[in-house]
Amino acid sequence: MGADPAVSVTTATADDTLALGVALAGVFRERDVVLLTGELGAGKTTLVRGIVAGLGSQDHVQSPTFTLIREYAGRLAVAHVDVYRLERVQDVVDLGLDEIADGRALLLIEWGDAIQDLLPSDTLRITMTTADPTGEDAERTVVLAGQGEVWRARWDDLEALVGVRSRA
Ligand code: ADP
């Protein structure tokens, strides 16, 4: 058991964040759980848009804030949740984990760190930060951190996809 792996990348523009999501899409498999953290405007939904496009879906990605959960269909089924203002988070998580695509969906959860205890232990945590949340295009730092054996096993693939040379 090594330490949980993590890598940090930066994106200079919203298009860069989309491209990061497109690249990252290649690492995902059925039932993966991804927690996206970062203040409002950090770029969480933008990254999800890239991931969904990278899975080959033409579906339009909008913030799921008022719809609880949104579903997209590409190489994998995707369940996209934003738990920012949700009271019945457990119901929504169960829906994503058990019902969408018969429980095989890739689950992407904005503000997911708040509900970590409700989720499986193998998760990919993505934390986005910026010094300038109002700028049209401004640098984002995107920290990807794997939790659990699933992500340790896949970490070299993830780093290759996002363009980080393996430190092995
Ligand atoms: P969140 O879901 O975290 O609230 P959104 O993805 O909805 O954030 O919004 C991010 C906003 O920041 C968008 O308006 C986007 O155009 C802008 N933006 C500027 N620079 C970047 C960047 N490097 N990466 C992502 N979004 C950026």
Ligand code: MG
């Ligand atoms: Mg959002």
